[in-house]
Amino acid sequence: MEKFTSHTGVGVPLRRSNVDTDQIIPAVYLKRVTRSGFEDGLFAAWRNDPAFVLNQPAYAAGSVLVAGPDFGTGSSREHAVWALQNYGFKAVISSRFADIFRGNSGKAGLVAAQVDEKVVQRIWAILEDQPGATVTVDLESRTVRAGEGVDAVEDSFDIDDYTRWRLLEGLDDIGITLGREAEIAAYEAARPAWKPVTQRV
């Protein structure tokens, strides 16, 4: 997993609440055997609509999604996070995330930044006023920033300490466990020789 300290990228205003994981990635895309390539299924139902935000050139290269409350509800599919990442999103800002989605995001390295509802509203206003404007998600200082001058938004966001630490260090669960190499090796060295193996390697 890549380290995440701060990211600045085009903000995408998604003016919808209760975006569930079936909307993020419909079930028909789950038959894939890879962990990549899910970008074509992202918000599949909405992308047929020319007016949908990602179909507008100014937002197409977006990397910070700014969504309404209760983002990521529904089924636990990890594919929802992969689809957002495969598309190019590094962070999602919302006033409320579903628990499982938040957990899956943390595991995969997508920042789920929880802010006040009013902050979402103000960022939406900026992004719609100036399509293609950027949003900064600074994990080090736990702040989101957007806009300039009198309308500029700067506010803190919530993320739990453990997830923040892992993201800052670029550690996924596997990365953390691989950091226990010495302990695993010591355990392996002490295992009885008669324990079964599937092949001699």
Add this chain to the structure above:
Amino acid sequence: MSRTGGRTLAEKVWDEHVVRSAEGEPDLLFIDLHLIHEVTSPQAFDGLRLAGRRVRRPDLTLATEDHNVPTIDWDKPIADPVSRTQVETLRRNAEEFGVRLHPLGDVEQGIVHVVGPQLGLTQPGMTIVCGDSHTSTHGAFGAIAFGIGTSEVEHVLATQTLPQSKPRTMAVTVNGSLPEGVTAKDLVLTLITHTGTGGGQGYIVEYRGQAIEELSMEARMTICNMSIEWGAKAGLIAPDDTTFAYIEGRPEAPKGADWDEAVAHWRTLVSDDDAEFDREIVLDASTMTPFVTWGTNPGQGVPLGGAVPVPAEFEDPSDQVAAERALTYMGLEAGTPMREVKVDTVFVGSCTNGRIEDLRLAADIVKGRRVAADTRLLVVPGSVRVRLQAEQEGLDVVFKEAGAEWRGAGCSMCLGMNPDQLAPGERSASTSNRNFEGRQGKGGRTHLVSVPVAAATAIRGTLSSPADLEPAAAGAAS
């Protein structure tokens, strides 16, 4: 799960596998055996590839093809493109990452939970995981065995460990002996109806008592297999002479001095007399009878001699609603005697009841008889070895002469991922473990049953036990 007194079997096995334990963190457990199949592994391997990681212990990893594979024409390319892609992906991944694979057509191919014990890879005191909820089957040998998700599959592939919080422990003590004709399947179905599908939530369950001790290894696997059906994290049974006799001589079992050392250790794997469980359930086997489900979860069951329940008679209002919904889906009238329920298809197979003892039991009942005119009997061995053994004993001939279909090894109609499916509205009596809506095919209606009930049902065409059958044709009985 830690106490000052003695330890339970589960605690002993757990403690032996802790690589690292720290305050505020789950324990890091070492995994002795990781079983893989085509459906839940592709993204895990892809994750490794994307991160440039390798499989840490290919020598503790085994793959087989089971969920998707056809049970006829298995020497031809798989017709369904999605199934074929998953199987081909597993083959490529096994090759690239150096994992031992038993593909379709190989003599060791079969349902992953049949293959492990059969090879002797499943042994007492191990930790065993697989991206499949019925991994609990392996607990019959005194192992901690449980199903995991795809991210965890990747974690085990990369590190051979898994962070896990200690579950609580439960003892299910089954006193007395099972009456003649009542099987382990009836026992576990009775237990699940007794506790509800969530009764085991958060527990590792130890099954014990006279009735459990008297069971064969294969029957013990049937019990542990269905632990997940009442919500348990895992189920296990203390290893004893029955266990050791089953393992001895299998291809991957310890040999010579290793065997002696292993058995000496395995004998210590019992719950101490003063060990305390967080919860205990006591059942009496001697009062049990053949048991079948009427609803759409494994906890909705009644004795075969009973009737479809009346929803209003359930105490809990949510049970009433669930029962009503289930009866509508199942197309059943409250009050109908279970024995009058007409069945279209009988499925004998799965990791619950697809082993050689199951096939012998079924063959014994259908021998010299004919499958009822509008009923279909599908017999699907759990593995190629089981199929070959059955054919050597002539069981295939018995089935075919009775009018049954004799198939190749795989999960088959247990979950209907391959072409073996129920049509909408079609009713089955199935020896598998799940009767969820649509499990065996969209709109299919499943009654979970034991092997003897399945076989007798195939002959009479309605839910039945062998006691309901006319004597077999003269001269044909064994």
